[in-house]
Amino acid sequence: MSPTIFMIILSSLATGTIITMTSYHWLLAWIGLEINTLSIIPLISTTHHPRATEAATKYFLTQAAASAMILFSSMTNAWETGTWDITQLSSTPSHIFLTMALAMKLGLVPVHFWLPEVLQGSTLTTALIITTWQKLAPMSLVYLTINSLSTTVLLLMGLMSTVIAGWAGLNQTQTRKIMAYSSIAHLGWMVAVSSIMMNLMVMNLIIYLIMTSALFQALIVSQSKTIQDTTMTWALSPTISILTMALLLSLGGLPPLTGFIPKWLILEELVTQNLIPTATMMALSALLSLFFYLRLTYTTTLTLSPNTTTTKFKWRLKPNQPTQPMLIATTTSILLLPLAPLMLM
Structure with missing residues (x-):
């Protein structure tokens, strides 16, 4: 083109x-x-x-x-x-x-x-x-019309999205399909909290956009289209391999990282509104998503698939993609947790 x-x-x-x-x-x-x-x-x-x-x-x-x-x-x-x-x-x-x-x-x-x-x-x-x-x-249309939409329907759709996306993502070997189910699960979290506290939905959307952009840029630079491809990321760049691991754990919502903020605050808000069964189901569905993030983490940083000796010299080839946008998005999506109080003010 x-x-x-x-x-x-x-x-x-x-x-x-x-x-x-x-x-x-x-x-x-x-x-x-x-x-x-x-x-x-x-x-x-x-x-x-x-x-x-x-x-x-x-x-x-x-x-x-x-x-x-x-x-x-x-x-x-x-x-x-x-x-x-x-x-x-x-x-x-x-x-x-x-x-x-x-x-x-x-x-x-x-x-x-x-x-x-x-x-x-x-x-x-x-x-x-x-x-x-x-x-x-x-x-933006959800934001503008939220007072007219049914809270019950939005909560139900958010709960179904998190559970079914987590369940369906377990069986995938293609990184693009895994990211698709990850997107569905994250949107489920946003929609579930949208009718209760709109500020949380907007914050969740911003963090989701930063984390997803960073991970896709890492996949683009390392040309990883399947889980097996991710095993050779270390040969291209050990730094990208480690950053990808931290990104995946952040997407899964582990506490020291940025992805923990939205899940924590959304669950807190759901419990405050006395929606304890919904909050419990969504927290359990986050474990399903965390499983396939951990599997990607494992293949990216801790394993090496059977390969010929020549593939171990992939590091000699410089990446042909610009890495500055990936660096900015990755750093933000890993280290944003201390700024959480400022984001909520």
């Missing part, structure tokens, strides 16, 4: 998200989502491979259906109330349609099946964009 076309696509991607995040009219929000969807399709299918074409088709159909549902929800609300204002969503059918549409946009259970398949058919760079930037527009 030529640099000009690539820049046009990226600028369209950014424009679509910004239009949705700053709009107050349902039609403007829908237009932003459509621009966003249409600009990511060429990035997914840029490798000219049948898997990439399949992933692009699945992504387009899913996102088009979700956008159509958002448009239908807003039209139903405008028909009943006479307003197109995003914050004035008072029709009950509109609530139901909007909740399902946003769940489909984000990839929440039970409409999550497209996300692992789309990521598996994409390149690691495109998968990074889908799991980070593409979550901003739907999350």
